[in-house]
Amino acid sequence: MPAIKKILVANRGEIALRIMRTAKEMNIATVAVYSEADRKSPHVRFADESVCIGPAPSSESYLNINNILKVCKDLGVDAVHPGYGFLSENAGFAKKVQEEGLIFIGPSAEAIEIMGSKLAAKQAAGKYNIPMVPGTATAISDREEAKQIALGIGYPILIKASAGGGGKGMRIVETETEFDEQMDRAVSEALSSFNDGAVFIEKYIESPKHIEIQILGDQHGNIIHLFERECSVQRRHQKVIEEAPSISITPGIREEMGRCAIDVAKSCGYYGAGTVEFIMDEKRNFYFLEMNTRLQVEHPVTELITGVDLVKQMIRIAEGHPLALKQEELAINGHAIEVRVYAEDAANNFLPDVGRLNTYVKPSGNGVRIDDGFEQGMEIPIYYDPMIAKLITYGADREEAIQKMIRAIDEYQITGVETTLPFCRFVMKHPEFTSGNFDTNFVNIHFKPRMLNQEIDHESAVLAAFISAQLIKSDKWDNINCKTVGTGAAVSKWKTRRV
Template sequence: MRKINKILVANRGEIALRVMRSAKEMGIRTVAVYSEADRNALHVRYADEAVCVGGPKSADSYLRGDVIIAACKQLQVDAIHPGYGFLSENAAFARKVQEAGLIFIGPSPEAIELMGSKLAAKAAVARYNIPMVPGTEEAITDVEAAKQVAKQVGFPILIKASAGGGGKGMRIVEGTDHFEEQMRMAVSEATSAFGDGAVFIEKYIGSPRHIEIQVLGDTHGNIVHLFERECSIQRRHQKVIEEAPSAVLTPALRDEMGLCAVNVAKACNYVGAGTVEFLLDEHMNFYFLEMNTRLQVEHPVTEQITGLDLVKEQIHIAEGNALPFTQEELQLNGHALELRVYAEDPANNFLPDIGRLATYKRPQGLGVRVDDGFEQGMEIPVYYDPMIAKLVTFGKDRTEAISKMLRAIEEYQITGIETTLPFGKFVLQHEAFVSGNFDTHFIDRYFRPELLEEAADEDTESIAAVLAATLLFQHTASSKPEQAPDGPAASNWRKNRLS
């Protein structure tokens, strides 16, 4: 075992702060890295030490692995926590970290490589009899051969980049007429985005739910799952609202999917925190999708229902400690929701919005958590992901978690830019979400920008009605004869209420 005394967080924003806070509670010193655009960022101010690693663009700063490793050596850092995004799933970087004598707080480079290729991942988990969507078992580039495979699988099919993610290099094809064109576009996009044009074909599941299982593995061969997260509310194949647990999984199905997730982790000798993603169809059949070899954006909902600090668990594992609990000791308690508060305009196809946070006031109260990296007056940089914060609520059950989220959305004051807060309110009040009867097509099926405008108009009318009633009450009260000084009107409470 190797004690960690100082961690460099190779990331920015809310996840950098998130990691640093847990490290501080463990008595571990932290180092922030930052770009020239993030010189005044909160994570830079919070860390014990900070070093600039380059220009505003990610390629000139947060993706400069060699510069980051050099900073670690200069500042006598023991370990690097990569957060998510940037270098978190870069096997070459993880290998260089280890070669430099540093601890990479994450899985082995070999596990990252294996699970980073969807085709290699499918081959690795095959011996564990994990359910998989019908399709090709290896990359395919020949258009005519691919068309024949598609016919055998049966349309509609999905063309997916092997090295892809976030919806890039992905095409849904309904029939043979447009197959060749869609195949070439998928290969081109995959090459451009990932430097790897390998694609594969699988059956398109028409009404899927996106269910993922959080896993933890240590260096002693112990692997557990921490139950599921429902991540079906998505735009552009990227999640917007997540919850734990899912509203539709039975205990038996939860156990079955959890066991499969543990076996996927075993297939690559996984160490650290990771997530195994599944598709769940309308008949409650589930299929392995992929494994993300890092901490997920939505990890707070799992922390809320388990009472565990996943960052602390990552650090303990990286130090060589065994997991302090067994699968049987883990308990699922309550319900949690997360809304990703993006600087995006949901009324304009969720296009990113930039500007200054003229007003920024976080919601508070029991069961409300805000993970963010901004404060009032700060600018939203154009160079990075437009997420402002993760708004998380926790309740004894799903109904309470939803009511807390709606209250928190109302309290969250952000002006100067457009955000996804109104969209979150729309989703949480929609019958399909409230009933749990929804899938990844929620936005396409139910959302229209004008619905947000109608809701805003209703809110304005409600506020006007309350204001009118208040003014009428004040006018009526002021027109009544004054009472004696020792009567009710002399009460400070009454005077304050009417003032």
């Protein structure tokens, strides 16, 4: 297969920039596509060529396959990288890219299709004796039979959409009397979200850890894993904080999980970068959850502890090169943590926020990485995911990475919209997080919106007291009028009369 000379990145924002930067380092030209809402986005300027592909709604732009393929043809593109989200796990898109004679920087359409269905993925992985959560192996067709299976498994159970993701089409059923109502809701949501009403049931693991394994496979049958990521701090079944390695598993579990992840990849002939997700119960039994057939949002933490550029590896794999990395050559070095900086108000049930980034000043310094796609003065569009940036810190150990993260959060200045930064700081300082004694229920158990207000009020009081003490000590000003504002900063107003 010939070397790739020009890549179209079928995505936006921070992940588009992330891919383009590696492509530039590899002397590969890049093409950005953008919607009318993203005309001023940094990824548009960074690319060698940029083309508007439609109005703001993603259905008319970033999901418009025909427009994207037309740009590929018009600009002589060799390959397409889908990033994550949008078309990244669309088997039809991958197939059309290949039918146009282009290289899809990702797995085969067949692998995407198999792993895109949770039931098909379970059936494929089952051939390799991968541990599975007890439940149904096929979609529910007979509700009464399903109720009997649920009784056999034992409540609580989960009803899950086969085509689901992000918590959609998922319902917890505590007792048999709730079964019909929750089943109807799950099917309805699955139909509206995925146009596929197929659902199945699983035993509900009540206090799980969410652990995932990063894998890389080439087109010659070689597959390796790049260790695990801990992704248990979530809201609405979606990750907010990730780290690598996990504080929760032993070297033996790591090795066994890695072997299972490789087997899952083998079950569908996988190549490219992918992630195999597991849940782990309180007794450290782990079970296959699903496979994400794309680059993950949290891939930077793996890059930092392994020194491997995953995007570069994806491009080389797509060009047909065999993996240059061997499993025995890989090692975990240090610790990395990522927080997702969303335009959301954590004090208001993580409600998405929109507005202008009136202030946007990023932290820097040793061990701090930021992947973002915004600049000061830009608007946060209402049409897309509200993530502003990914803030990642790296240290020699977990404690150092946490302290760097607290420092970086304190340096990060954003005004104009509410963000998840205060919540992420709350997590970093929480004893259950620092001890590693947390699971996917962390937000529900340990976080209440009033806690953020209490922390802000405490910090404001401390700062105001410090300023007052300094002024009294200096005895240089009078007529001081100092008030505390909601951001936690103390703003002083005084008349300039010296005593």
